[in-house]
Amino acid sequence: MTAQIRHTTSVCPGCATAPHEAAEAAPAEARLALSLPGIHCQACISMVERGLNARPDVHSARVNLTLKRVMIEADPDLRAADLIPVIEGLGYEAHELDLSALAATQADRAGRDLLMRLAVAGFASMNVMLLSVSVWSGASDATRDMFHWISAAITFPAIIFSAKPFLQNAWSALRVGRLNMDVPIVLALVLALVTSLWETSLSGEHAYFDAALTLTFFLLAGRYLDYRTRAVARSAAEELTALEVPRAIRLLDGQEYEVPVADLGLGDLILVRPGGRMPVDGEIVDGQSELDRSLLTGETLPVFAEPGLAVSAGEVNLTGPLTVRATAVGEDTSLHRMADLVAIAESGRSRYTSLADSAAKLYAPGVHVLSALAFAGWFLYTFDMRTALNIAAAVLIITCPCALGLAVPAVTTAASGRLFKKGMLIKHATALERLAEVDTVVFDKTGTLTAGTPEVENFGDFQRADLEVAAALASASAHPLSQALARAAHEAGIKPAEVSELQEIPGYGTEGRFRGKPVRLGRAVWVGGSQGAQTQAWLDAGSGKPASFLFSDALRPGAEQAVKDLQAAGKEVLLLSGDTEGAVEDLALRLGIAKWMAGALPGDKAARVQMLAESGKKVLMVGDGLNDTAALAAAHVSISPASALDAARVASDIVLLGQDLSPVPDACDTARRATKRIRENFRIATLYNIIAVPLAVAGLATPLIAALAMSTSSITVSLNALRLR
Amino acid sequence: MQVLSYLIPISLILGAVGLAAFIYTVRSNQYDDPEGDARRILSDEWDDHPKP
Numbered sequence: 001m002t003a004q005i006r007h008t009t010s011v012c013p014g015c016a017t018a019p020h021e022a023a024e025a026a027p028a029e030a031r032l033a034l035s036l037p038g039i040h041c042q043a044c045i046s047m048v049e050r051g052l053n054a055r056p057d058v059h060s061a062r063v064n065l066t067l068k069r070v071m072i073e074a075d076p077d078l079r080a081a082d083l084i085p086v087i088e089g090l091g092y093e094a095h096e097l098d099l100s101a102l103a104a105t106q107a108d109r110a111g112r113d114l115l116m117r118l119a120v121a122g123f124a125s126m127n128v129m130l131l132s133v134s135v136w137s138g139a140s141d142a143t144r145d146m147f148h149w150i151s152a153a154i155t156f157p158a159i160i161f162s163a164k165p166f167l168q169n170a171w172s173a174l175r176v177g178r179l180n181m182d183v184p185i186v187l188a189l190v191l192a193l194v195t196s197l198w199e200t201s202l203s204g205e206h207a208y209f210d211a212a213l214t215l216t217f218f219l220l221a222g223r224y225l226d227y228r229t230r231a232v233a234r235s236a237a238e239e240l241t242a243l244e245v246p247r248a249i250r251l252l253d254g255q256e257y258e259v260p261v262a263d264l265g266l267g268d269l270i271l272v273r274p275g276g277r278m279p280v281d282g283e284i285v286d287g288q289s290e291l292d293r294s295l296l297t298g299e300t301l302p303v304f305a306e307p308g309l310a311v312s313a314g315e316v317n318l319t320g321p322l323t324v325r326a327t328a329v330g331e332d333t334s335l336h337r338m339a340d341l342v343a344i345a346e347s348g349r350s351r352y353t354s355l356a357d358s359a360a361k362l363y364a365p366g367v368h369v370l371s372a373l374a375f376a377g378w379f380l381y382t383f384d385m386r387t388a389l390n391i392a393a394a395v396l397i398i399t400c401p402c403a404l405g406l407a408v409p410a411v412t413t414a415a416s417g418r419l420f421k422k423g424m425l426i427k428h429a430t431a432l433e434r435l436a437e438v439d440t441v442v443f444d445k446t447g448t449l450t451a452g453t454p455e456v457e458n459f460g461d462f463q464r465a466d467l468e469v470a471a472a473l474a475s476a477s478a479h480p481l482s483q484a485l486a487r488a489a490h491e492a493g494i495k496p497a498e499v500s501e502l503q504e505i506p507g508y509g510t511e512g513r514f515r516g517k518p519v520r521l522g523r524a525v526w527v528g529g530s531q532g533a534q535t536q537a538w539l540d541a542g543s544g545k546p547a548s549f550l551f552s553d554a555l556r557p558g559a560e561q562a563v564k565d566l567q568a569a570g571k572e573v574l575l576l577s578g579d580t581e582g583a584v585e586d587l588a589l590r591l592g593i594a595k596w597m598a599g600a601l602p603g604d605k606a607a608r609v610q611m612l613a614e615s616g617k618k619v620l621m622v623g624d625g626l627n628d629t630a631a632l633a634a635a636h637v638s639i640s641p642a643s644a645l646d647a648a649r650v651a652s653d654i655v656l657l658g659q660d661l662s663p664v665p666d667a668c669d670t671a672r673r674a675t676k677r678i679r680e681n682f683r684i685a686t687l688y689n690i691i692a693v694p695l696a697v698a699g700l701a702t703p704l705i706a707a708l709a710m711s712t713s714s715i716t717v718s719l720n721a722l723r724l725r
Numbered sequence: 726m727q728v729l730s731y732l733i734p735i736s737l738i739l740g741a742v743g744l745a746a747f748i749y750t751v752r753s754n755q756y757d758d759p760e761g762d763a764r765r766i767l768s769d770e771w772d773d774h775p776k777p
Contacts, residue, residue, distance in 0.1 A: 042768040043768070045761060045764060046768050064761055065758055065760045065761030065764055066757070066759055067758070112751055123740050123741070123743065123744040130736060131733075146729075154737075
């Protein structure tokens with residue numbers, strides 16, 4: 001990608017930037033972002049910053065080491081492609097990031113807001129706790145009243161500010177007549193504040209101001225942890241998207257213009273270079289090449305491309321430049337239409353209720369009933385409104401769900417952090433819980449179990465002289481099969497023969513002259529062979545009798561181990577592929593997968609997954625292509641590798657960042673342990689309640705007991721979660 | 726108990742100063758790059774004179 005962009009700018013910088021400026025009404029400064037995966041120390045920071053700031057057209061550059069990114073403010077006509085060579089010259093890898101895909105600034109405001117509320121709650125609760133400790137240790141009469149009044153003065157504004165998220169959530173749930181975790185929280189807060197204020201005005205002994213604030217503080221801490229985990233995953237997912245800068249080359253009166261894909265219109269002529277991806281659906285009008293459709297259909301065999309052939313967005317052009325006339329752009333492309341299939345399949349997943357929600361469903365009514373009963377009982381017993389209300393408030397505060405509120409986020413934060421270190425990105429909040437339930441794993445073949453790079457199978461069947469010719473022909477082409485052949489020859493120590501008049505015929509292969517005879521390496525029809533089911537390249541080494549090289553897809557590292565581990569863990573493993581029967585059967589045998597299906601259309605895959613789900617299986621789908629998207633969304637939980645199409649990554653719950661597949665069984669294990677910890681945490685929280693509630697109902701609870709129960713249960717729950725790291 | 730009339734305001738003011746300082750650090754983006762900031766102090770680039 002980068003090489004092509006650099007090429008256009010160096011040939012004609014004026015025409016490449018001209019439409020860009022016109023579209024954006026010439027801003028005074030351009031903001032660029034580059035991803036620098038290789039930086040790791042302070043020397044890297046100063047080197048990159050010094051190198052970029054030395055350019056007169058760069059206004060300022062600042063490296064963010066946490067995100068491994070550099071943000072640059074520069075002259076409006078400077079492009080990221082101009083700066084990448086500068087950084088590569090300093091010895092670091094650099095990739096352009098699409099700033100519009102990095103929406104982190106907006107999300108960050110929500111996190112900052114939450115942090116601010118947490119800080120205010122922390123400040124207020126510490127001060128009020130200071131005053132409360134003196135009350136508990138014996139302050140009386142006027143001093144106690146003064147302390148209570150000061151506490152009230154701090155508590156009211158602090159709660160109104162800090163507990164706003166809970167108030168809003170509770171209100172929106174109550175308005176539609178439903179209960180969520182926030183309703184008992186808000187009720188406990190309001191009741192505690194009202195009774196405490198009433199008690200204070202009557203110079204009473206017990207005020208729960210400190211409890212209300214600590215409750216808010218612990219709950220906000222849970223919310224903040226939850227938010228951080230998701231923000232980290234979201235920003236990493238955004239970065240993957242931002243790395244694919246959507247640009248295309250539009251041809252207009254024979255001139256090439258580089259434009260954003262979003263600006264392409266129907267009927268535009270678009271030039272797609274070898275190695276480039278089709279930005280739109282269209283029809284080839286010029287050029288000959290081969291197309292790799294594996295991301296869309298799962299077929300590994302490249303398709304011959306000539307004028308008149310219809311192409312879909314997402315296909316990769318392999319050998320020759322192609323000119324395509326756009327027939328569908330943006331939302332109308334087949335890539336986007338697939339989203340409809342996904343939307344239908346996704347409705348199945350939303351039926352899952354998280355552990356926290358099911359706990360809240362049990363908990364919220366229980367607490368209200370208990371507190372109302374305590375109120376009614378004590379009112380009938382004493383006919384004293386004040387005592388009854390005080391006890392009802394004590395019950396609500398002591399049963400406060402702060403340990404419950406921390407139980408889930410503390411565990412998911414610890415588990416996600418652990419998995420992130422192993423290269424897995426948990427995108428969905430309940431993905432871990434769902435992953436823990438999995439009993440069936442469905443794999444896609446091309447690009448998931450296999451790496452998508454071909455390997456020569458029958459290298460040994462050829463004469464050395466023929467291999468030398470083949471090596472010479474293969475090294476003249478950038479086609480994936482040629483490169484695999486050249487690599488195999490290099491590893492076997494075979495020197496390329498001296499072939500003259502070497503030339504690549506896009507879409508067919510390479511030809512040349514060796515000892516006066518024409519030699520060819522390429523497609524079956526062109527060389528004179530017959531195409532079989534397997535991926536092949538035919539060689540005519542001058543004898544007129546062509547022979548074929550057979551290729552198989554290389555396994556992704558860790559694939560064998562992952563399948564073995566999953567089977568050992570008692571999970572059923574299936575293989576669903578859009579590729580031909582021979583290729584799929586071969587791989588299934590190699591990996592020991594008993595159940596497989598070849599030639600599956602996208603709809604077939606999704607239907608198969610849904611069928612499994614209906615028979616009570618919890619399916620984990622691992623896939624990367626567009627043809628997997630619907631199945632990914634239909635499955636109970638789904639994983640896609642980082643090399644997958646954007647659409648597939650969006651549809652899946654977990655993204656695998658590295659090449660290796662072996663973290664998958666490990667993730668299942670971590671997820672199972674995380675769910676176990678969550679349940680354990682619920683039990684701990686319940687245990688504290690079982691001990692403290694009878695005291696509260698009997699009217700023996702004091703603010704000191706409430707504070708102790710609340711803090712110890714929250715701390716135990718957090719510590720229990722940390723054991724997962 | 727006269728001492729309370731100084732001590733309580735003092736403790737509140739000290740706490741409020743801490744809160745204000747924290748809010749200032751959040752607002753001025755000081756938590757955006759914790760790893761980078763920890764490394765930057767090791768660089769001796771601007772040791773002799775401040776960054777212009």
